[in-house]
């Protein structure tokens with residue numbers, strides 16, 4: 001299975017609806033100056049896939065990810081992200097050959113999830129991606145500055161890193 | 167006052183006696199491939215100036231800094247470092263216009279310090295550099311990967327960083 | 333399930349040793365249980381020596397050597413247990429040019445089995461991309477995605493003419 | 498002595514705000530006591546907003562923005578309380594080319610008051626050096642110092658012909 005598309009609207013610095021199309025296979029590089037939103041893109045993906053810890057999104061509260069304005073634009077009230085996967089290979093725990101996952105959060109803190117248009121719970125998202133390494137905190141994500149922690153300084157901590165992967 | 171010269175012999179990867187001459191003022195850049203010894207040079211300086219915590223030297227014991235051999239060379243029994251300062255400005259707490267600090271450590275763990283040829287204690291080294299930012303853990307040293315900790319994540323920790331400086 | 337964990341660990345351990353050798357162009361590294369008798373509780377030990385150097389604590393490795401060793405372990409996990417897509421944010425930050433090159437060549441191999449999306453500031457890594465996205469802020473504080481051609485990047489890997497995008 | 502601490506803090510705080518503006522080409526930043534009534538025990542708060550952006554927690558800053566903010570604070574301390582010499586190991590690792598350039602220009606200014614020794618992989622930083630030392634390992638595992646001319650470095654800041662040194 002592979003990632004087909006990411007759509008973010010209102011997630012952190014992505015005030016405008018922005019689409020990223022991905023190709024099957026291959027290496028996609030995301031480039032650009034400091035502070036322009038590259039890491040935000042990765043955080044959006046983790047957030048849609050169920051990341052619940054604000055600190056893992058460099059935030060204090062989950063609503064911190066909603067675009068909160070610039071000198072020229074007011075804050076937004078809603079943040080939405082959608083990821084589309086090709087599931088021909090049946091890797092994801094569902095019969096659908098294309099899987100579209102959407103997450104929204106409002107200023108109130110209310111958050112909801114949809115899979116192919118149907119409302120689901122966070123637990124369903126987690127079950128869907130179990131074993132793929134793609135869930136929140138999964139080994140498929142290596143955040144900026146964290147590569148060093150793979151060699152965690154003590155043997156017990158290292159084990160924890162390992163267990164998440166295996 | 168300024169740094170004039172550094173001599174290392176047997177410190178980590180510097181098996182051969184190596185001299186670095188520094189110019190008064192200006193910017194000196196140290197460059198080279200990964201793993202070749204650049205950070206070791208900075209650690210040698212901190213070590214001569216009294217760094218006592220092995221973890222601050224990426225080590226487990228203080229004797230880990232003694233060159234411990236390669237496939238072609240045997241380990242050494244002694245590690246020695248010397249730093250020469252120009253003290254015309256009288257910044258260092260001494261009448262001497264040139265100050266040469268030497269530190270040695272043996273495989274036994276025995277370590278000694280000399281200032282201008284005379285044996286001194288670690289305490290004397292610390293008094294000599296007090297207030298210059300150059301003592302062990304001083305703000306004049308920014309170790310690799312540690313710039314982020316200047317913005318320590320909580321206000322109390324940040325204060326500790328600050329107090330060391332002020 | 334203990335057996336599954338031990339089997340996965342064995343596979344990762346094997347891949348780690350060979351990927352390390354490939355990334356470093358030699359040397360030797362291994363991971364193993366501190367206490368092989370109790371795999372479920374035991375801590376995990378790592379030994380690594382770059383080519384020509386002696387075995388010593390991995391704390392003594394340089395910044396770039398640590399990154400290469402960590403990447404070897406991460407990719408060993410990918411090989412034992414492939415993820416359909418993987419996201420790496422500036423893992424090459426501490427690498428010099430030669431190490432970046434070896435890292436990229438290995439990344440290219442792994443893209444045969446999985447999709448990789450990588451954030452980087454390194455021109456050399458960008459040159460290996462099959463697809464390049466730029467993220468910029470023409471309006472301050474608001475991100476915008478742009479498709480980028482390799483020719484639009486200057487010698488330092490920066491988008492040379494942002495206004496044209 | 499409390500007074501001395503408060504005075505130093507005031508000085509650092511003032512320098513921090515102006516150095517930040519200089520490094521970012523705008524924006525605003527300040528450090529202050531959480532509890533100004535008890536300076537000796539109070540924690541220290543940092544607020545920073547890059548140009549065009551709103552104030553938000555500094556945890557939300559990007560990698561490069563965090564480095565620039567940390568460098569502004571470090572250099573504010575240097576300005577309030579100069580050290581005769583300072584040693585920076587790869588502080589520019591997370592910076593793009595424009596930020597590296599601004600960082601280097603400021604470093605140049607500070608070298609008027611203090612000696613700076615800087616480890617770097619960035620060609621742009623190397624170009625500002627008044628003295629360049631290379632550290633290499635022609636014999637594996639044994640470091641050797643070489644004096645380097647800027648012309649000997651290739652486009653990526655690597656010593657182009659190690660064998661000639």
Ligand SMILES: Nc1ncnc2c1ncn2[C@@H]1O[C@H](COP(=O)(O)OP(=O)(O)OP(=O)(O)O)[C@@H](O)[C@H]1O
Pocket residue numbers: 011012013014032033034035036037038039040041064065066067068069144467473547550553557558559560561562591
């Ligand atoms: N809720 C929000 N609303 C608007 N902007 C936000 C929000 N949260 C974070 N930001 C902005 O996003 C920017 C960080 O973006 P990001 O971390 O993606 O940068 P980057 O491209 O990865 O840069 P670097 O190369 O330095 O790592 C910060 O400047 C921050 O102010």
Ligand SMILES: Nc1ncnc2c1ncn2[C@@H]1O[C@H](COP(=O)(O)OP(=O)(O)OP(=O)(O)O)[C@@H](O)[C@H]1O
Pocket residue numbers: 177178179180198199200201202203204205206207230231232233234235310382385388392393394395396397426632638
């Ligand atoms: N006691 C020792 N004897 C011999 N070699 C040692 C000793 N301690 C450390 N080393 C070696 O020094 C090397 C690390 O050097 P250093 O950290 O200075 O590299 P660096 O030039 O800063 O590289 P990078 O650019 O990756 O940060 C390691 O390969 C390590 O094996």
Ligand SMILES: [Mg+2]
Pocket residue numbers: 038039040144559560561
């Ligand atoms: Mg980033």
Ligand SMILES: [Mg+2]
Pocket residue numbers: 204205206310394395396
């Ligand atoms: Mg280093």
